[in-house]
Amino acid sequence: MLKHESIETNTGLLIILTLVAIGIGGLVEIVPLFYIDGTVEEVKTADGKDAVRPYTPLELRGRDIYIREGCYTCHSQMIRPFRDEALRYGHYSLAAESQYDHPFQWGSMRRGPDLARVGKKYSNGWHVKHLTRPRSVVPTSIMPNYPWLMEHDLSYGDVKERMLALKQVGVPYSLTQVEFDANVEKFGKEVAEKLDISKADENLMAQAKSMNTDGDSNRITEMEALVAYLQVLGTMVDFKQHDEHDFIKFR
């Protein structure tokens, strides 16, 4: 029998047993979510494909910049199922909508507004102005200026490696023909093309060119990546196509 005193006087053992005790608490809360049916809702588009897709290479780099700049310290991405939140931000967030986020950006601090459905709410031009100098469009804003986003060229030499890393944890980016075909089946051809790791660079450049938020089509800036990411947030599920019951039944 392990004596109280022998734990208290042995720091190493105390640390290990403390970690075990905390570990049990965490595992009991987290692990069941991996095997309970319906934790992640099944959300399909009208033609039977998955509504929520992984990020395109440009959006993915934008997400990295979102994390680098610490946007999550002031902005949450989690609309809770309350009436006041529904009125302000839109439909509550689904688990499905952050299933490809590693790590997710739910956050808990709202010094700024929730961004879970900010996509397509404001124009690209507005985002550029706002990120560069928030007070030029929202005089009462307390958000800092991010002028360097427009000055820095986006570094995307390692975007393939980033996609590979996410693939390791289960995000369905495709590398082989078999995986590509599976993505065509799951998301449709158009989306599957964007998830093809071997075409990451071309896809990234093409998307940045089509946005061209910085006014110079020869440059790809960090601004373009971040705006591409912000503009896709919360836009993948078309809630008009669904009965509310479709989502409630998963709980």
Next chain:
Amino acid sequence: MAEKDPITGVETTGHVWDDTLQEFNNPLPRWWLWAFYGTVIFAIIYWTIYPSWPMGKSYLKGVGNTITYKTDAGEEVTTHWNTRALLQYEMQNGEAALAQKAELAKIASASYEDIAKDADMQAFVQSFGKGIFGDYCAACHQTGGVGVIGSYPNLTDDAWLWGGEAADIENTIKNGHIGNMPAHKGVLSEAEITQLGNYVLSLSKEPSDAALAAKGKVLFEGKGSCFACHTKEATGMKALGSANLTDQIWTIADVKGQKSAEAELAAVKSVISNGVKRQMPAWKSRLDETQIKVLVAYISSFSSK
């Protein structure tokens, strides 16, 4: 255990550190202990009533605690307690939600004239409209709709590029607009742009060179083809969203904000040289008909008409 401290006579834990340092083993205060037992009992009741422990692929769903809501299709569904069903129930039965729904229904079936005249509907428009305007419109058009000169139009000044009647505003919100004035740098010479600048300033009775302005007028109505969008009288066209240049209201060049006549001219010339490209997004897929109606009524109340 059960060793006693020789001085105080209090029971100690029997652990000794640094030769003599010992820990008293005082009993917990009675009130604290019972409060603790209370929380344990509370937890067990809570587990029983609300969804709690995982069980295989499912979980304990709570006993005697159900919510009945209607699906969008109108079917009644009863389910175990969960926050999503609770929200749906509240949206369908909550006092505030129903009151708001009733007001919105009233707005939906009323004409804009009626909404403007009816104090009750107007009060609703002012509060509900303020909320959605603040969320969707104020990011560009600013709180109260004062806009940003050079970027986003002022909605309070009675000068409407795309028309200020309720039907016009409704169309603008639903379908958006693309405002485009071509750049004239390269098409016109620097001297010609200066002449045009003087003419445009003269239209609004700002200080200008009369001789240059006269030349500018010829360009405006001829080679510069400014009249094609702004009309010969320079009063603008609603269908194209071209600005009235005679109303002394400046939306792109910040003429009123300049300190000297030279700076005013430079501001106007910059617009003629570089043109204007801006876009009002379409909102019909994001906002529903009634929300747009409230917004139109709210925005209409800004102007003095």
